């Protein structure tokens with residue numbers, strides 16, 4: 001069933017089959033929801049906005065609010081200036097956010113609406129803010145959109161007002177789940193470091209049941225904090241695709257030095273994150289974190305023989321799968337296929353950074369594998385057909401391949417539309433690595449049990 | 462109908478789109494564009510067209526545009542297939558900046574060529590999205606040329622998102638289907654011989670296998686389904702649509718246009734039917750039987766209705782006893798669905814206190830108004846805060862809606878069922894009525910609601926009416 005992918009590999013250049021990415025605006029909306037009291041606004045047709053909200057709602061199982069400029073034929077011919085002006089007026093009159101975060105769509109980009117000048121000439125109530133980001137989907141992916149909106153926050157909000165920087169850290173977490181953001185904050189707290197995280201969707205897209213619907217839940221980065229981020233002494237950008245652009249802009253704009261690290265998935269990347277904090281803030285690593293690390297290594301050793309030599313295919317967003325690939329390698333598994341739908345380098349920048357970075361990891365481990373940026377799942381499926389793997393790791397869309405090829409499958413990344421809990425339970429940090437270990441070993445061992453004949457079924461494995 | 466008071470309502474432009482049923486008759490405004498700057502729950506033209514055409518199982522559905530429009534519609538609808546799975550793949554031309562500047566025709570031509578070669582399909586639908594409308598690619602010409610070259614039918618679907626809402630998309634889809642239906646290919650004599658007790662079933666997308674249930678009922682009463690539009694349909698079957706002597710139309714919002722056209726062009730009359738709920742199902746089967754005016758068919762129909770009703774009545778009664786007095790709020794895509802939901806709820810003792818649609822038509826709103834009790838709020842293209850306000854005010858226990866409404870209801874401590882594409886059980890026919898009751902019961906009477914009230918001041922008791 002659902003196995004329409006032929007084995008024979010054909011070169012293609014006319015578009016994608018089964019995409020491994022989606023469009024920029026959804027990333028922009030996700031980032032904007034990470035500001036407290038912020039309403040994302042989609043400058044385009046209502047359809048796009050509806051799809052983005054639906055998709056976010058399916059992943060997080062939470063309401064995802066965003067407004068739209070509701071383009072009609074007229075707007076698409078004469079431009080969306082009046083639509084946006086009306087929208088700005090209505091948004092503040094009806095929904096009363098503190099800040100409205102406008103992003104563009106393919107349509108408004110193609111028409112060429114000049115957002116900053118429209119914002120300038122619009123009636124924005126006293127004390128309220130409108131920020132914006134350009135997010136044409138014919139470039140990049142949802143990750144680019146997240147990065148662009150985060151950059152927009154720095155662009156519009158961050159200010160350097162003090163002569164001496166505060167003994168404080170900025171953390172740009174990247175396109176990860178609220179539970180992951182919570183975990184990163186917990187680590188920084190345990191290190192005793194003052195910090196500002198933005199965007200921060202914890203408390204927004206994992207908000208508790210209160211019996212009330214709040215348009216603006218309690219969580220999210222505060223506007224004053226994002227402004228004050230210009231006075232911090234360091235920015236750590238987690239993930240080069242989703243976070244480093246904003247950190248670099250902050251460095252240029254407010255002279256806050258920026259360090260880009262891998263998303264702290266797995267032991268090595270988490271070590272790096274913690275060491276960076278330790279060095280820059282001259283703090284001791286608390287026993288609790290040492291203990292967590294020790295437990296993780298203990299588990300890795302206890303279970304390593306389940307993993308050794310297993311071939312794995314990994315796909316998803318570049319920052320996440322960089323971390324996953326590294327972690328998989330540290331377990332003795334072989335990530336033979338690594339694929340993202342997001343284009344390689346930053347836009348306008350050198351292409352192929354992703355491919356190079358991952359290939360280096362593989363070469364260092366002495367593994368030959370296929371690595372691809374701007375790929376699609378059709379291609380991944382063809383690879384697997386021509387050289388099978390023991391495990392597939394990626395977002396929900398991997399389930400078709402997993403079923404067609406009968407491979408154990410672990411869901412990590414965005415979007416996950418067919419399981420719950422992922423927004424709450426982290427995959428970052430040492431605790432997150434333990435969770436990944438559990439997911440991976442359960443998938444592999446469930447398979448062993450399933451396939452064992454009666455006489456081979458073991459109680460202890 | 463009395464207009465809901467505008468003063469406790471912040472968007473004055475919206476007040477004509479909301480009514481509370483009362484004494485005077487008034488007209489509800491509907492079918493217009495959403496206001497800029499609101500959280501609209503509405504979708505676009507492409508979305509509408511895709512919903513209707515998606516269940517054509519052996520077609521390649523190629524979305525011409527940037528990647529997003531295709532990503533969001535990759536296999537999100539539970540239309541089941543008994544044959545090909547090709548429709549569940551996601552094909553996009555994934556336009557890049559270069560294509561936007563220089564036009565996307567070249568890339569489209571290439572994509573069609575590659576897909577034709579790889580899958581050897583009989584049919585390719587090419588959907589246009591917003592940006593195509595603006596950059597002005599000539600879809601017609603590209604499709605025509607490709608059709609010739611690769612000997613595959615390539616049909617453009619004019620579904621640029623901004624050119625209206627979902628209803629415009631339904632129409633674009635119907636236009637595409639009309640191009641497919643070809644009486645020319647039918648041999649002489651076909652009309653007389655084959656056009657006997659065979660019907661086309663319009664407006665069922667085989668969610669959770671609903672078409673199959675209805676096909677089976679019809680077979681039992683001696684009527685063949687020629688082809689369903691479009692649930693579990695295929696290229697060959699759709700081509701032969703003119704072989705039927707009657708069209709029955711379920712989801713009128715999406716298919717009435719096609720039914721009218723087929724009447725006009727091929728002289729196939731149509732009947733409006735509904736297979737949602739016990740009474741509607743029975744009524745519709747009788748209506749069809751009456752059309753054929755055949756005693757044998759009528760006898761079999763009565764027999765079927767009697768048998769099926771006996772099978773389900775005890776179960777329905779069980780749920781009815783437990784659900785009577787509960788109140789429901791409805792917010793769905795089309796008017797047809799809204800109307801049948803009112804009836805379905807009546808069958809299990811539930812009153813509808815709020816009802817709205819994304820794309821309901823004037824006649825449908827009139828029907829709704831005639832069916833509901835005084836005091837029921839009726840609204841067109843609602844936004845979440847309106848939904849919240851009226852659901853709370855009216856003390857609804859349950860919301861029926863789509864994906865985006867689910868978490869809203871849950872946050873309010875309110876039960877929810879998906880009557881849209883995420884539904885997992887068939888809701889059609891007699892068995893559907895049981896599934897419906899079961900589903901309502903399992904959410905409204907779940908023990909999870911008992912824990913909503915927390916221990917601290919942060920989580921006050923919800924304002925919703927007490928369940929059970």
Ligand code: SF4
Pocket residue numbers: 023024025044047048051104105106107137526527528529530531590591592
């Ligand atoms: S038009 Fe662009 S922004 Fe809208 S859904 Fe499609 S790809 Fe995304």
Ligand code: SF4
Pocket residue numbers: 045046047048049051106107505506507508526530589590591592620621622623
């Ligand atoms: S771009 Fe147009 S067609 Fe595509 S999702 Fe947005 S509104 Fe719909």
